Amino acid sequence: MGKSLVIVESPAKAKTINKFLGRNFTVKASMGHVRDLPKKRLGVDEKHDFKPTYEILPGRKKVIDDLKAAAESADKVFLAPDPDREGEAICWHLNEITKRAVLHGIQNPLKIDSNKVDAQQARRILDRLVGYKVSPLLWEKVRRGLSAGRVQSVALRMVVEREREIQAFKPEEYWTLGAFLEAKEPPPFEARLFKVDDKKADLKSKDDTDAVVAALKGAAFVVRSVESKEKKKNPVPPFITSKLQQDASRKLGFTVRKTMTLAQRLYEGMDLGEIGTVGLITYMRTDSTRIAPEALQEVRDYIVKAHGPEFLPEEPRVYKTGKMTQGAHEGIRPTSMELTPDRVKKYVQKDEYLLYSLI
Numbered sequence: 001m002g003k004s005l006v007i008v009e010s011p012a013k014a015k016t017i018n019k020f021l022g023r024n025f026t027v028k029a030s031m032g033h034v035r036d037l038p039k040k041r042l043g044v045d046e047k048h049d050f051k052p053t054y055e056i057l058p059g060r061k062k063v064i065d066d067l068k069a070a071a072e073s074a075d076k077v078f079l080a081p082d083p084d085r086e087g088e089a090i091c092w093h094l095n096e097i098t099k100r101a102v103l104h105g106i107q108n109p110l111k112i113d114s115n116k117v118d119a120q121q122a123r124r125i126l127d128r129l130v131g132y133k134v135s136p137l138l139w140e141k142v143r144r145g146l147s148a149g150r151v152q153s154v155a156l157r158m159v160v161e162r163e164r165e166i167q168a169f170k171p172e173e174y175w176t177l178g179a180f181l182e183a184k185e186p187p188p189f190e191a192r193l194f195k196v197d198d199k200k201a202d203l204k205s206k207d208d209t210d211a212v213v214a215a216l217k218g219a220a221f222v223v224r225s226v227e228s229k230e231k232k233k234n235p236v237p238p239f240i241t242s243k244l245q246q247d248a249s250r251k252l253g254f255t256v257r258k259t260m261t262l263a264q265r266l267y268e269g270m271d272l273g274e275i276g277t278v279g280l281i282t283y284m285r286t287d288s289t290r291i292a293p294e295a296l297q298e299v300r301d302y303i304v305k306a307h308g309p310e311f312l313p314e315e316p317r318v319y320k321t322g323k324m325t326q327g328a329h330e331g332i333r334p335t336s337m338e339l340t341p342d343r344v345k346k347y348v349q350k351d352e353y354l355l356y357s358l359i
Contacts, residue, residue: 005067009032014027017080034063078105097279098278130153173205175205177203244332262351265352266355281334282329
């Protein structure tokens with residue numbers, strides 16, 4: 001077998017993949033994008049179909065020379081970036097960085113998806129046009145130092161519109177009344193005032209509330225009936241990117257940037273000692289809750305093994321896909337049910353462990 005070169009974005013990812021492949025493979029990192037639009041000018045020809053002009057990024061010349069030299073001595077070159085528009089533009093699909101997934105990718109390479117490349121270039125050109133055209137206008141008309149963006153300007157408008165709704169809201173005073181009750185037979189409980197003289201309680205002021213409190217003084221409180229209901233709670237679906245960010249913020253106090261940095265590390269690969277280096281989660285930029293059939297079966301086997309067959313649903317739960325969902329990647333999930341948080345805890349940092357446990 002001839003020599004093959006595998007190009008990925010980051011050194012961490014290169015290190016992980018390199019351990020899965022034999023001596024006939026060389027894995028090198030591009031360190032992200034190697035070219036971009038020029039910083040000091042627009043770089044987009046608006047009169048000729050918005051054609052972009054790219055320049056080699058500062059500090060990437062040596063990287064490019066290194067990759068060229070490695071490619072010249074290789075029989076095959078595999079491009080293995082993250083499976084998204086940016087990765088396609090830096091191109092082989094790799095949703096999880098495990099030995100099984102890497103070997104499957106090598107054995108089943110795909111062509112570069114030109115539609116994804118075009119989508120990335122269109123996004124980059126729009127970023128440049130909005131940023132370079134609108135920002136100077138803000139400096140002139142509003143205040144120097146302000147910036148406009150393809151996403152941030154739209155988001156800002158939504159925030160402003162919502163703030164205007166809040167400011168236009170006319171608050172109405174209302175009161176609620178509760179009583180803590182305790183008898184010989186526990187437990188104590190809180191009762192809420194629901195009706196007054198068979199009419200829905202409508203307490204619009206402190207005076208209204210005080211009047212009801214005065215009327216209740218010395219009253220006998222009676223439990224007339226007790227009704228029990230069974231409440232059913234469905235399991236939450238696998239994380240999509242936005243839900244992961246929300247839950248990590250709410251439960252762990254992580255910023256969006258911190259969450260995505262930690263998730264990137266978990267995805268690219270962690271050194272687990274005698275287990276080896278392995279990516280612990282699937283790709284973390286996704287809008288789909290879909291799970292691959294083989295992963296779903298692994299989860300079902302794990303439920304039986306860890307908790308017993310009585311906890312296994314007859315059919316796997318499938319979540320509905322939204323109209324705007326691209327569904328290019330699975331939901332965010334562990335790559336192996338055997339690698340439980342407790343098992344990997346001693347090999348990873350505290351925050352990595354917390355996020356992995358959450359997933």
